[in-house]
Amino acid sequence: MTDELDLLRRHRSEPAPPSEQTRAAARQSLERAMSRQAHTQGAVVRRRGIRSRRRLLASAALAVVIAVVAIAVGASVHSGSTPQPALAAGPLLQRLARVAAAQPAAVPGPGQYLYTASHSLTGSDTALPGGVYCQMAFEQYRQNWIAANGEGLFRETDGPAHFLSPREAKACKDVPAQPAGVSNTWAAPGCLSIDPIPLGRLPRDPARLRARLLTGKVEGGPPGPGEAFTQVGDLLRETDAPPALRAALYRAAAGLPRVKSLGTVTDKLGRQGVALAFDSHGVRHELIFSATTSALAAEQDVLIGRAQGVHAPIGSVLEWSAYSQSQVVDRLPAKSPLPLTPPCIRGGSTGLSVPGHPQDGVLVGEAALLRSKTPAR
Amino acid sequence: MGRSLLAPDGISDSATIAGSLERPESFAEIFDRHYVAVHRYLARRIPGAQADDLASTTFVVAFERRRSFRPDSTSARPWLLGIATNLLHERHRVARREQGTLVLLNAERPANNDSASDGPNTDRLAEALSTLDSAQRDVLLLHAWEELSYEEIAEALDIPIGTVRSRLARARAHLRSRLDVPRAHADPTSTRSTYD
Numbered sequence: 072m073t074d075e076l077d078l079l080r081r082h083r084s085e086p087a088p089p090s091e092q093t094r095a096a097a098r099q100s101l102e103r104a105m106s107r108q109a110h111t112q113g114a115v116v117r118r119r120g121i122r123s124r125r126r127l128l129a130s131a132a133l134a135v136v137i138a139v140v141a142i143a144v145g146a147s148v149h150s151g152s153t154p155q156p157a158l159a160a161g162p163l164l165q166r167l168a169r170v171a172a173a174q175p176a177a178v179p180g181p182g183q184y185l186y187t188a189s190h191s192l193t194g195s196d197t198a199l200p201g202g203v204y205c206q207m208a209f210e211q212y213r214q215n216w217i218a219a220n221g222e223g224l225f226r227e228t229d230g231p232a233h234f235l236s237p238r239e240a241k242a243c244k245d246v247p248a249q250p251a252g253v254s255n256t257w258a259a260p261g262c263l264s265i266d267p268i269p270l271g272r273l274p275r276d277p278a279r280l281r282a283r284l285l286t287g288k289v290e291g292g293p294p295g296p297g298e299a300f301t302q303v304g305d306l307l308r309e310t311d312a313p314p315a316l317r318a319a320l321y322r323a324a325a326g327l328p329r330v331k332s333l334g335t336v337t338d339k340l341g342r343q344g345v346a347l348a349f350d351s352h353g354v355r356h357e358l359i360f361s362a363t364t365s366a367l368a369a370e371q372d373v374l375i376g377r378a379q380g381v382h383a384p385i386g387s388v389l390e391w392s393a394y395s396q397s398q399v400v401d402r403l404p405a406k407s408p409l410p411l412t413p414p415c416i417r418g419g420s421t422g423l424s425v426p427g428h429p430q431d432g433v434l435v436g437e438a439a440l441l442r443s444k445t446p447a448r
Numbered sequence: 449m450g451r452s453l454l455a456p457d458g459i460s461d462s463a464t465i466a467g468s469l470e471r472p473e474s475f476a477e478i479f480d481r482h483y484v485a486v487h488r489y490l491a492r493r494i495p496g497a498q499a500d501d502l503a504s505t506t507f508v509v510a511f512e513r514r515r516s517f518r519p520d521s522t523s524a525r526p527w528l529l530g531i532a533t534n535l536l537h538e539r540h541r542v543a544r545r546e547q548g549t550l551v552l553l554n555a556e557r558p559a560n561n562d563s564a565s566d567g568p569n570t571d572r573l574a575e576a577l578s579t580l581d582s583a584q585r586d587v588l589l590l591h592a593w594e595e596l597s598y599e600e601i602a603e604a605l606d607i608p609i610g611t612v613r614s615r616l617a618r619a620r621a622h623l624r625s626r627l628d629v630p631r632a633h634a635d636p637t638s639t640r641s642t643y644d
Contacts, residue, residue, distance in 0.1 A: 075623040079592045082573055086491035088484055089500060097504035101479050104508045105472040 091297075092352060160332040160347055164325035167345070171317035171365040178311045179399045184216040184223060185265050186400045187309040190340065191392040192233070207243050208233045208390070215309065216403050221261040222411065224403050228253045254430040257407035261415035262434045266310045273306075275315050277322035284323060296328045300349040303327075304358050307367040309394060317365065333357065338369035340393045353377045354389065369393040409433045461524035465517045475511050478524055483507065486528050489594055493536060506532045521603060526596055530604030533586050576626035584619035587612055 089097075179185045191211050210230030217223035229252070234240040268289065274280045283289050284299035289306075303324045306312055312320070324330055324347070333346035336359055344359040353376035359369040371391035374383055383389070408425050413436035425431040461478060468475035486506050490499035510517075510524075510531050517527055577585060590596045590604060598616075602609040623629065 075620050075627060075629045076592050078573065078627065078629065079588070079623070082570060083593045084492050086488060086496070086499070089487045089491075089503070093487075093500045094483060097483060097500070097507065098476065098479055100504045101476060101507045101511060102473075104511050105475060 095352060160330045161325045163332045163345055163347070164321045166362075167360055167365045168318040168321035168325075170363070171321060172314050174314050174317070174364060176311075176313050177397065177399055178313065179217075179219050179265075181219070183399050183401055184218045184403065185309075185311050186214070186216050186396065186398055187394065188212070188214045188396040189309070189392055189394045191390070192339070192388075193390050193392075216400065217263050217265045218260075219265065221258070221263045221415065223258050223263045224405070224407075225256045225258070226253060226404075227256075252430060254432075255405065256432050256434060257403075257409070257411060258434040259411035259414045259436060261436070266312070267305045270306070270310070270312055270316060273316060273319075275319045277319050277326070280319050281323035281326050285327070296330065297349055297351045299327055300324065300330055300347075300356065300358075304356075304367065304370060307358075308370075309397065321365070335362075338393050339371070339388075339391050340369070340395065342368060342393075344368045350375060366397065367394060407433055411435060460522055462517070462519055462522055465514050465524065466519060468511075468514055472511070475514060478510070478528075479507050482525055482528050485525060485594075486532055489529055490532055490536070492593055493589070502532060502535050505535055509535065518603065523600075526600035526604040529590060529594060529596070530606065533590070533605065537582065572627060573623075576623050579626070580619055580622050584615045584622070587615040588619040588623075591616055 177185065189212075191213065192208050193211065209232055212228040212230070214226040215223065232243070234243060273289065274283065281299070284302055285294060285296065287294040287298060289302050303320050306320055307317065327349075329349055331348055333348050335343055336346040336357070337343055338359050343362075345362050346357050346359045348355050348357045350356075353374065355373045355375045357371050357373060358367060359371070360366065361368045369392060372389040374385055374387045374389055376385065408428070408431070409423060411433060415434070415436045423433050423435060425433065459477075461481065464474055464477050468478075483503065487499060487503040490502050490506075493499075494502065506528060510528055513531070517524065521527060577588075580588070586605060587601055590601045591598075596604060598609050598612045601607075601612045605612075
């Protein structure tokens with residue numbers, strides 16, 4: 072017998088899913104709210120995007136560790152990138168795969184750390200009273216030391232803010248200034264991870280790897296080539312991915328729709344590399360690789376058309392990162408001033424300030440809150 | 449209903465929201481996990497452009513109110529749907545259009561139907577829903593369309609579970625009377641509750 076609930080269920084509409092543009096606009100609204108609150112708390116909020124997305128595990132973490140950006144902004148801060156004619160990406164990716172397979176592995180052993188260094192320009196979008204948004208961008212020099220057990224150190228040096236125009240500089244005058252100078256954040260075991268996900272379970276077969284990337288089963292996220300391209304970048308960026316996996320990633324990317332080669336380009340540090348690109352919603356996401364080592368050398372987002380919330384000339388570089396070093400080292404440059412205990416367990420970490428050094432802190436397991444007399448940050 | 453209590457990265461909604469109190473940007477994970485479901489719920493009740501708008505607002509409001517999320521709740525979905533429901537009513541209150549467009553029905557004849565082919569048409573069902581008390585309608589649609597359990601509806605709307613049962617029973621009785629649908633056997637919600 073059909074009852075009234077059955078009838079109602081049978082008349083349930085199945086609306087079309089939201090467009091990617093609608094979803095992006097909604098996420099942008101949320102990011103603005105998050106950025107506003109982070110500024111209130113004295114931090115800068117970073118966008119999930121050009122940099123590592125899940126490097127820092129789980130919950131409460133130090134604001135200085137995660138600093139970064141809200142929305143694509145910054146634009147005219149660095150303009151002048153000339154759109155390149157697109158080439159087929161397949162031959163370039165196959166070449167990178169051969170180079171990658173011949174590289175030595177760089178995996179830290181017990182007591183060792185993977186050391187990486189990078190420069191970046193990241194945009195920040197802050198909501199001000201009256202519905203006005205202040206757009207600016209920050210330069211940053213960042214060094215990471217991360218051990219296989221998740222212990223490590225972040226060292227960040229913030230540069231000056233850049234503004235889109237004198238008008239933006241005026242609009243931003245009430246935004247709290249970011250603390251200048253160097254900040255250090257030590258992390259207890261388990262609080263960090265070298266890779267965004269455990270790499271051991273990823274297939275080395277390019278076709279299987281591509282299928283998993285396209286279905287969103289590697290890092291999550293919406294299925295499709297755009298997210299797959301992003302995840303290729305995530306898995307190559309400052310990770311210890313072994314040569315066989317790196318080669319598989321390049322070969323998997325060779326079969327992704329809409330990925331194209333831009334040929335030889337120059338990054339923001341003046342280095343030449345070969346670039347791949349994926350265009351989405353008016354922004355070209357570029358990954359730049361060393362032709363001699365196949366390493367991810369830089370990446371940047373370039374405005375190529377109309378993009379929601381971005382008011383900048385076509386060709387402007389909205390954000391960029393350049394990776395200058397990656398090697399295994401035996402020690403940290405400085406010892407933590409506070410004990411790095413307890414370790415983080417899955418989903419639980421908290422930040423503690425270093426007395427007398429407000430820009431420095433440690434990241435430890437949440438259990439520290441129960442015993443610590445040091446104020447949580 | 450077979451939904452996983454953990455996100456693909458193994459961190460529960462509860463832990464993610466707790467973490468966002470100190471690391472606000474981690475709340476974006478909640479958006480990534482539930483945006484499509486929230487949007488779908490709203491798009492079943494209001495036209496597309498309005499659904500886009502309210503789905504976006506739902507997450508901003510949820511972020512601002514995340515301290516109110518019960519830490520013993522494993523999934524944030526009921527909580528988010530509750531916020532979306534409140535925003536729906538707020539919007540209609542402001543627009544002074546309390547009745548009328550609160551439900552969008554599938555006007556096509558349902559596939560694989562048996563006795564439904566002899567059942568009421570879409571217009572009669574829409575009329576029956578539009579004359580339903582709005583609080584009862586919320587409970588009914590969260591149960592029938594979003595497949596929330598009684599406990600999840602109670603959490604979403606911040607009402608006692610007994611109130612959920614009684615509102616659902618009354619909503620079903622209202623539909624039956626309007627649609628001339630005979631009462632099904634062993635209907636667990638048909639007993640009038642004393643909680644409401």
